[in-house]
Amino acid sequence: MARKKERHREPPAGPDEEDKLSWRSAGGDVWERALDESDISRDVDPDKSFFDTDDVTRAVDRLTTAMVRAGGVGCVLKGGLNLFSWLAGRSKSRRRGSTSGKPGPSVRDALHDTAAFASFLVAFAGTYVSVDECLALRYGKQQSKQWRAAVAGLVAGPALLLADGPHVKGGGAKRHYGLATYLWLRSTVLIARCGLKRRDSRDTHPLAKAALAPFAHEHADVALMMASTWVILSCFVLKPDALQGAYGSFLNKHGGKTKAHYAALRAMALASTAAQTRDAIRSAAIALFPTGSTAHEALMNVANMDDGSLLAAKPTLWGLVLYPGSDALAHFFGFYREALGRALPIYVPLYAIPALIVHRHRLLGPRGGVLAMRAAAGAGRSSAFLAAYCACAWLAPDALQRLVFGTLSGWTVSVSVPLAGLAVLIEKPSRRQELGVYCASRALEAAAVCLVSWGWVPRRLAARTRADVALFAAGAAAIMHCYNTERDVFRSKYLNVLDFVFGNAGHGRQCIRHVGSYYQVAFVGGDTHKNESASRQFRDVSS
Incomplete structure (x- = not known):
């Protein structure tokens, strides 16, 4: 049954409003207005049958849309990075000559890597939405609201294993600690914001208030x-x-120096005796500067000092290596x-x-x-x-x-x-x-x-465990929990991406559906942008 979708146009938020957000950007006023001014609790039966035809259609549409959009996001992100790496490698090969240097990634490897990453996001989105809807069916949408998304995110976390396809070089053994650690840290930021919202409450334990104090600081x-x-x-x-x-x-x-400079500074810093320092200085003079040059002679003069004078001159070595003369x-x-x-x-x-x-x-x-x-x-x-x-x-x-x-x-x-x-x-x-x-x-x-x-x-x-998967699953659980129940702790740009993939309306009724289309995001050019506070409030779109 076709439904008429209304497009709400509201004036965009001030240009610098979001720039002021920090660790403490987690006000509860948005939620209070949403709960006080809406009639959600009065008009909705929280245990309406999941097998209602419209609800089944909504759930299937949400699942399909989430998987398609997640795959598209994965192809665009990873494909763009691989394309940039491939072009950069080609450019370096042309400058240095086709036979010198290490070969860049092949087109085949780039395509496999892109497909693997897109498969990971498709599996994550599909698993999350499926588990979320099944738990809502089994335990009730409102009754499971406070924990359902966290469980779904935790179950979907192992999809990270698909990020390295079997055809990619080193497939199956690669660890994704960078991605997993970043996601886990993002989740800790959201949890800190949730805690800061309740920090002034009388129900908050003094130890919790003390633990949150560093995050409340302006810097x-x-x-x-x-x-x-x-x-x-x-x-x-x-x-x-x-x-x-x-x-x-x-x-x-971006260090702006050569690897020989870095090696010379490292050897001098780690030298614990005058003899080791002298050897490091002589090696640096030979590796960095031509014999007979002023910089070479300056380092050799320091190396030829007696032990006491050499140790006294150590503070000047940093400058003699980086900016001689x-x-x-x-x-x-x-x-x-x-x-x-x-x-x-x-x-x-x-x-x-x-x-x-x-x-x-x-x-x-x-x-x-x-x-x-x-x-x-x-x-x-x-x-x-x-x-x-x-x-x-x-x-x-x-x-x-x-x-x-x-x-x-x-x-x-x-x-x-x-x-x-x-x-x-x-x-x-x-x-x-x-x-x-x-x-x-x-x-x-x-x-x-x-x-x-x-x-x-x-x-x-370290070799046998997949700590990256565990970190990713824990971070995904926390983020998806906040996405479902603490939406005001997100900045609008992250909330827009999550809404685009997982469903951007109906969180108040726990009947989540997609309203925005790919066409609106990719082709309208931002004309449908809503203001930040409005995008985080509950919106009734299920009727």
Whole structure:
């Protein structure tokens, strides 16, 4: 039976409203208005038979739509990344010559990888919706509302095993700790927001209030970024094998130096005796600078000092390796300028492409110039952040070793590098938390690699267990629970994606259906955008 669907048009939220969101962005007023002003509890029979014809049609339509849309999202995301990697590999091969360097990923491998990732999302969406609807049938929609989505997310979590297809190189053995850890950390952010909503309640235990206190601070995201930077940059200098895959390559590129520079600094920092320091200095002079050059001679002069003078000169070694013949501030500003040039090609497409896809019709309208300037400002701000982050990563250890510590060692590097995390203050508040959570996931991944390599976690245990699947399932359970019962703790962009795949209406009645279509999302160009608070309220669309 055809149903007439109404399209609600409301004025969009203010341009900077969401930028103010942070850890504490979890007000309960949206829910209170929704519950107080609606007649949900009076007019709906919570235990209406699941076998009602309309309800069966709704459930089947929700399942089919969720699987199709999840597959489309997987193809677009993974396919786009693989296409970019393939094009980048082709470009490097042409510059270096077809016979040099490692071969890039083949088209066949890229297609298999894309298909595997899309299959994972299809299986996750299908399993989640199926379990959600079956539990609603068995236990009642309203009675199971508080736990049903968490169970469905937990059951759907093992779909991550499909993300590595059997035809992909290394298929079946690859771990997805980056994705799993990131999702798990996203779930902890949502749980923290849920707790902060109830922090002032008299029913909240004092220990819970104390545990939530750090998250309530205005700059909790900056603290998270600094803690993550401590692990990531310490590993980057002292234990680079802990940063694996594309993220390690990203740091190598934006570090702005050669691997020989990184190896020289690592050897000098880890040297514990004068003899080891002398050997590290001589190796660095030979590897980095031509014989007879000023920089080469400066390092050799330090290496030829007696033990006491050599140890006293250790604070200057950082600068002799990174910027021989210059000074720290000149190197900082010169490096910042070069780093900005490396960052802009990353962030300009990252901001421009979504703006062109989502707002392309509005870009041609009266406010097109404002939207374009906003995207340009975002790209410039993010590029400035990355450039400052990398420049401070080199400046902070150099300054503290000269002015405070008076030596160069592993611990002086580890204590100094967190200051680079302060560069995140350049970003807008909502972006700070995104960066903090992402970097925290990479930091936890690097820490886990260190624990295994140090023998603190048995290698056999790490090889046989799928901790990534367990983390992913736990994170999925928490996120889907919040999606079903605590929708106001989500930012609108995440809520829109989840609604697009899993059903974006009827949460109040627990009769979830899809209202928005792929056509509206992909072709309307953002004209149907609703304001943030309205999109999170219960909407009656089941009648």
